Amino acid sequence: MATLCRDCLRVTAEDLAACPSCGSHRLVRHPELLRLTVAHVDCDAFYAAIEKRDRPELLARPVIVGGMRRGVVAACCYVARTRGVRSAMPMFQALRACPDAVVIRPDMAKYAAEGRRIRTLMEALTPLVQPLSIDEAVMDLAGTEALHGAPPAAVLARFALRVEREVGVTVSIGLAPNRLLAKIAAERDKPRGFAVIGRAEAAALLAPEPATLLPGVGPVLARRLAAAGVTRLGQLQALSDREALARFGEEGPGLAARARGEDPRPVRPEREARSISAETTFERDLREAAELERPLWHLCEKLARRLGEKGLAAGGVVLKLKTAGFALRTRHARLPAPTRLPETLFEAAQPLLRKEADGTAFRLVGIGAQPLAPAAEADRGDLADPEAPRRAARWAAVEALRARFGEGAVVRGRGLRTR
Incomplete structure (x- = not known):
């Protein structure tokens, strides 16, 4: 078992409850921790976090970034989320759920500039950075340990601290053997999180999860799966390629493979725009x-x-x-x-x-x-x-x-x- 302290970056081979160097309890423990290289980085409530950084008096207030009453929620802070506010929610519904929220019109130029600052910090760690949105990217740090003098897990923890110090927002990190598992991991410990999913545990960890956990399984596909009696990833995992093809068409085998945590996609520095x-x-x-x-x-x-x-x-x-x-x-x-x-x-x-x-x-x-x-x-x-x-x-x-x-x-x- 390897353990990483996210505050002082000490790496040990012991399963500890607190860091022996700094006393921190912000520890990451995992048997594959020092072998994994693919990371999904997602800024926490990015637009709202930028606004709170620039207006400290709003730190404890619920903040919604979006159009006024006839618009929709572009982003909201975690205080607002505890009141039931969600991204893409119509503004009138958001204000009904959280009437004391501070509503701020989006400043996309400012958010884009801060997103570029964070991406520059990523690109200093590895050339394999694939942007997914203004505040989200996937990275592959394979082969960089000699360059940085530390395993990828420690490099990522140091990166997260640097973003907090220099940009003034927090990020959540998912570390895994591939892009799919890294994304799922990043969602497991937000905000300011650092979660790990290893190759050996992936299938067992995913089996009890709903099919909608997989990226790309939206309401329409979820209804198709449910109509076929499939609601959990474990049910998809059990299908052979032939069975998956017969039941769900050409996308079936790939769907079953993702349910097992398999994802062959490489990290590509340039993302091809589809629209x-x-x-x-x-x-x-x-x-x-x-x-x-x-x-x-x-x-x-x-x-x-x-x-x-x-x-x-x-x-x-x-x-x-x-x-x-x-x-x-x-x-x-x-x-x-x-x-x-x-x-x-x-x-x-x-x-x-x-x-x-x-x-x-x-x-x-x-x-x-x-x-x-x-x-x-x-x-x-x-x-x-x-x-x-x-x-x-x-x-x-x-x-x-x-x-x-x-x-x-x-x-x-x-x-x-x-x-």
């Missing part, structure tokens, strides 16, 4: 196509800008609408050729929007690019659309003027506010 999107929640419900089109145009401009920043193009569009009753509608349209132009995105989404504008009250509209294509394939023009390169040049000129003189320097007519 890029933008959305907005209205201050009041909108019903008419004409009044929905103006925010949709602004979102198409925002989406085009994000595509440009990522060096990508849209091969299709996804329109997202949320009704006043929180029912979600998504509609898809494939583009004849990839684009990064807001007007092309808008022209593809506009018919989808008009078809849905049947008098229903909508609280949110969004537009996404899916599938994605390389920027080099965008707006090249052909016999069907020879003007595409000129439109691309105009859009680049507009963006250059806005970068220099501000967003209001050039405004399309459909983007003007109505009185």
Whole structure:
């Protein structure tokens, strides 16, 4: 049994109740502790933690980061979570559960900057850092022990202390032999946690857990599994590949393997984006196509800008609408050729929007690019659309003027506010 003190970083081969060097009880014990290299790092209530760091008077208060009453919860602190508040909860429900909460509008630029600071600290430990979101990443520290003079477990504990000291927020760490188990471990000891799942114990540890513990098993798949009599991971573990294929199709064998804790995915430093999107929640419900089109145009401009920043193009569009009753509608349209132009995105989404504008009250509209294509394939023009390169040049000129003189320097007519 190996033991690591998370405060003084002492590593011993004894199973101790307290650190003999500093007296700390923040110890990590595990037989495989010194052999595991894959870590899932998740910042604790990141947006809310940043706001509490910057406003210490809120330290003991319930804090919700999100839109005002008509929006949703982007993040909440652990004090708010004890009152029943959860991420993605409609704001009116969150305030009903926690009426004394302090609500703060998101400052995404600030959160992104702090996320980059933390990622820089990760990249100083290993080149194998794969970002999963603004506040979450997976790392592989295999082969770094000689470089750091310590096993990965101790390096990770030191990293967590450095984040607390330099950034002012806490992280939770899951250490395991693969990405799946590392993610599950990271969720077991939040906040400010450090949990370990070893290879030898994985299947037995997962067996009694619900099938929904596995990432990717959402409500639809969970219902399919339940209809087949499968609610626990142990039931999936018992299936051979042939049985899993017969009962659940092509995804069956992989599902059974994950239930056993198997995951062959490597840690890739660059995460491939699957979609890029933008959305907005209205201050009041909108019903008419004409009044929905103006925010949709602004979102198409925002989406085009994000595509440009990522060096990508849209091969299709996804329109997202949320009704006043929180029912979600998504509609898809494939583009004849990839684009990064807001007007092309808008022209593809506009018919989808008009078809849905049947008098229903909508609280949110969004537009996404899916599938994605390389920027080099965008707006090249052909016999069907020879003007595409000129439109691309105009859009680049507009963006250059806005970068220099501000967003209001050039405004399309459909983007003007109505009185």
